[in-house]
Structures are given as structure tokens and as C-alpha cells.
Amino acid sequence: MSQYLYIALMFVGIYGLLSQKNILKMIISLNIMELGLNLFIISTGYIKEAKAPIILFGNEGNYVDPLPQAIVLTAIVIGLGVTAVALMLARNIYKTYGTYEIDEIRGENDD
Amino acid sequence: MKFVSLLVLVLLLLFGVVVFLYISNNDLEKYDNPYLENPIESNTSMNLISAIYLDYRFYDTIFEVIVFFVAAFGVNMVLEKLPDSKKTKPSKLISIHSEEVDLRMEIAGSFIFTLSVIFSIYIVFSGHIGPGGGFVGGVVAGTGLLVLSGSKDLNRIEENLNSLHIHEIEQSIMFFIPISGIVGLLLSxxxxxxxxxxxxxxxxxxxxNALLFNFLIGFKVFSGTWTILYHFVRHRGVI
Known part of the structure; x- marks a missing residue:
């Protein structure tokens, strides 16, 4: 049932991406969307009363599906890279135009 | 404009219906994963996630590392040409171009850095036995280096790392991974x-190979994290 909550978190992120006009707020919305999606992917491998897929703790034969967790590990690192590049681009935009608001960004010959 | 927003609404509704059907039809009692017939015998790794992303699906991890490398390289390439931000206020916690260092940070910074490096080495080399792995260990070490910059000049740390040829070693790691693939091809x-x-x-x-790949990925993530954090600290204070 908590899967609906993760999907709702993802839609919060999508709403933020569509409605915000500040670039930094858009990057934060992107991260929220990614977090909801990661939680949803992890929750697809959940099994009732199963433990973490590390056999160290004596739970052999009774662990959740480790495949979504491995995929989400990939997605987290790629999300870190995407966020870093997005912040770098935002810094570059600030240097060129002096603002983070996409309303106020105008080209030289825009009319 | 109205047509576009209507289209977006319809697509979101379709997506919601698909998700609803998936969640209501999904019985979470068992799963079929052909890799996990007997993971302990086939891979001998206690951490099954490590067994998947360092053995069964290693191509996925290779391209993930390449994406992270490209991100760190792009941040370095663009931000090293920009001058430091003029609006930067002098901070007591992180010192740039200043000889004044807060005493608390000078004591705590070196201590936390030593602890985090030891912890990172431990979780990198025990990633196949318990929780941990290369990505986590690299991020811990890179963040510890950022804490060290509270007690030393940030640019001097970067110069020290450059004199140790950390970045050249990091870029050459991209060649170690195909080499290890070829060695595996020759031996098997x-x-x-x-x-x-x-x-x-x-x-x-x-x-x-989880031991070797954890070490390589950990070193690479450490260097990439430090590159990103170094440039972001240099350009702080513009929000």
C-alpha cells in the first residue's frame, strides 16, 4: 500500500518541475521525483517478512529480491551525476544572465 | 497550449491506471530470479547485491561508472575556467585563500578525516562480505576530504592531490576495467x-573479482566526488 505514497512523491516532483520557474527549485524537484521512483522500484522487490539480502545476518533463503536494489544503486549514482551537471549549468547560467529565474533570462535579440 | 496540457493530463492518467493495475495485481509472496538459484555457490559473495552488480550485471556498472566519470569531468572542465564568485562571504568552517582557521575545525577536521578514510577503506574491502561497496566507500572518503578543508586551505589540498597524480590515476582506471575483462577472457x-x-x-x-572492482570503483568515486565538491565549494554563495 505504501507504493501509492512513492508514486505520489514522484508526482510531487513532476508538479514541481512543471510549475516552478527557479532553476534551483527545478533541480530540487528533479531530485524529489528521482527519490520517489527509487523508492517505488525498491518496493517492487519486497516480500512479506523477508530480510535484507545480505546473508551475514543468518537469513539464508529468506531475503527480498536484490535485483531492484542493485538497479537502484545504479540509479542513485547516475542521479548524483545528473544533479552535479545540472548545478554546474545553473552556475553557468547565473554567470551569463545574472539570474536563476527562467522568466528573466532573455537573449540579446529576442523580440 | 490547451491541447498540450490536455495531452499531458491524459498521459498522466494512463500512467496512473497502469500503476494502479500493476500494484493491485502484484502478489508479493514470491519472485522468480534466475540468477538466484544458488547465489552462494555460484558467486561466493555474502552480499547478494554486490554479486549482482559486480558479477551478473557488470556491464550495467561499467556504463554507470562512465556516466559518473563524464559528469565529474564536465563539472571540472566548465567550472575551472570560471573565476571564483565575488559574493563569497568569508566562512569560518571552510577556508579558502585565508590563513585564519577556526581552532575547532582544525582539531576536528583532521580527526574526522582520519576516521573517514579508515572507515572508507574498511567498507571498500568488505563490500563482498557485508554491507558496503565501492560507491559508498568513495563517497565517504571524498566527503572526509571536504571536512579536512576546514583545517587546511582548499586549494592547497587540491595542489597536494595533483602532485600525487590522483587525477591521472583516476583517469587510467577507465582502462583497467576492459583489461580485467580481457584477462577474464584469457583465463576462462x-x-x-x-x-x-x-x-x-x-x-x-x-x-x-568483487574485491578488485570494489577497489577500482571506490577510488574513482572518491576522486570524482572530491572534484565535484571542490568546484562547488569554490563557487559557493551565489544562490
């Missing part, structure tokens, strides 16, 4: 097959 009949020993699960030399 498949690329990226395990050539390190696979002894009893739970011991240090188990899990095959």
Missing part, C-alpha cells in the same frame, strides 16, 4: 569472468 572462456579466488563465503578472498 567468457569476458569478465572471475579470475580472483573464490574460496569459502565470508572470508576476505571470496566473491571473485
Amino acid at each position: 572462456n567468457a569476458g569478465f569472468s572471475n579470475f580472483l579466488p573464490q574460496t569459502t563465503p565470508g572470508t576476505f578472498f571470496s566473491g571473485g
Whole structure:
């Protein structure tokens, strides 16, 4: 049932991406969307009363599906890279135009 | 404009219906995963997630590392040409171009840095036995280096790392991974097959190539994290 909550978190992120006009707020919305999606992917491998897929703790034969967790590990690192590049681009935009608001960004010959 | 927003609404509704059907039809009692017939015997890694992303699906991890490398490289390439931000207020916690260092940070910074490096080495080399792995260990070490910049000049740390040729070693790691694939191909009949020993699960030399790949990925993530954090600290205070 908590899967609906993760999907709702993802839609919060999508709403933020569509409605915000500040670039930094858009990057934060992107991260929220990614977090909801990661939680949803992890929750697809959940099994009732199963433990973490590390056999160290004596739970052999009774662990959740480790495949979504491995995929989400990939997605987290790629999300870190995407966020870093997005912040770098935002810094570059600030240097060129002096603002983070996409309303106020105008080209030289825009009319 | 109205047509576009209507289209977006319809697509979101379709997506919601698909998700609803998926969640209501999904019985979470069992799963079929062909890799996990007997993971301990086939991979000898106690951490099944490590067994998947360092052995069964290693191509996925290779391209993930390439994406992270490209991100760190792009941040470095663009931000090193920009001058430091003029609006930067002098901070007591992180010192740039200043000789004044807060005493608390000078004591705590070196201490936390030492602790985080030891912890990072531990979780990098025990990633196939318990929780941990290369990505986590690299991020811990890179963040510890950022804490160290509270007690030393940030640019001097970067110069020290450059004199140790950390970045050249990091870029050459991209060539170690294909080399290890070729070595696996020569010693066995498949690329990226395990050539390190696979002894009893739970011991240090188990899990095959997970030990080597955890070390390489950990070093790479450490260097990339430090590059990104260094440039972001230099350009702080413009929000």
C-alpha cells in the first residue's frame, strides 16, 4: 500500500518541475521525483517478512529480491551525476544572465 | 497550449491506471530470479547485491561508472575556467585563500578525516562480505576530504592531490576495467569472468573479482566526488 505514497512523491516532483520557474527549485524537484521512483522500484522487490539480502545476518533463503536494489544503486549514482551537471549549468547560467529565474533570462535579440 | 496540457493530463492518467493495475495485481509472496538459484555457490559473495552488480550485471556498472566519470569531468572542465564568485562571504568552517582557521575545525577536521578514510577503506574491502561497496566507500572518503578543508586551505589540498597524480590515476582506471575483462577472457572462456579466488563465503578472498572492482570503483568515486565538491565549494554563495 505504501507504493501509492512513492508514486505520489514522484508526482510531487513532476508538479514541481512543471510549475516552478527557479532553476534551483527545478533541480530540487528533479531530485524529489528521482527519490520517489527509487523508492517505488525498491518496493517492487519486497516480500512479506523477508530480510535484507545480505546473508551475514543468518537469513539464508529468506531475503527480498536484490535485483531492484542493485538497479537502484545504479540509479542513485547516475542521479548524483545528473544533479552535479545540472548545478554546474545553473552556475553557468547565473554567470551569463545574472539570474536563476527562467522568466528573466532573455537573449540579446529576442523580440 | 490547451491541447498540450490536455495531452499531458491524459498521459498522466494512463500512467496512473497502469500503476494502479500493476500494484493491485502484484502478489508479493514470491519472485522468480534466475540468477538466484544458488547465489552462494555460484558467486561466493555474502552480499547478494554486490554479486549482482559486480558479477551478473557488470556491464550495467561499467556504463554507470562512465556516466559518473563524464559528469565529474564536465563539472571540472566548465567550472575551472570560471573565476571564483565575488559574493563569497568569508566562512569560518571552510577556508579558502585565508590563513585564519577556526581552532575547532582544525582539531576536528583532521580527526574526522582520519576516521573517514579508515572507515572508507574498511567498507571498500568488505563490500563482498557485508554491507558496503565501492560507491559508498568513495563517497565517504571524498566527503572526509571536504571536512579536512576546514583545517587546511582548499586549494592547497587540491595542489597536494595533483602532485600525487590522483587525477591521472583516476583517469587510467577507465582502462583497467576492459583489461580485467580481457584477462577474464584469457583465463576462462567468457569476458569478465572471475579470475580472483573464490574460496569459502565470508572470508576476505571470496566473491571473485568483487574485491578488485570494489577497489577500482571506490577510488574513482572518491576522486570524482572530491572534484565535484571542490568546484562547488569554490563557487559557493551565489544562490
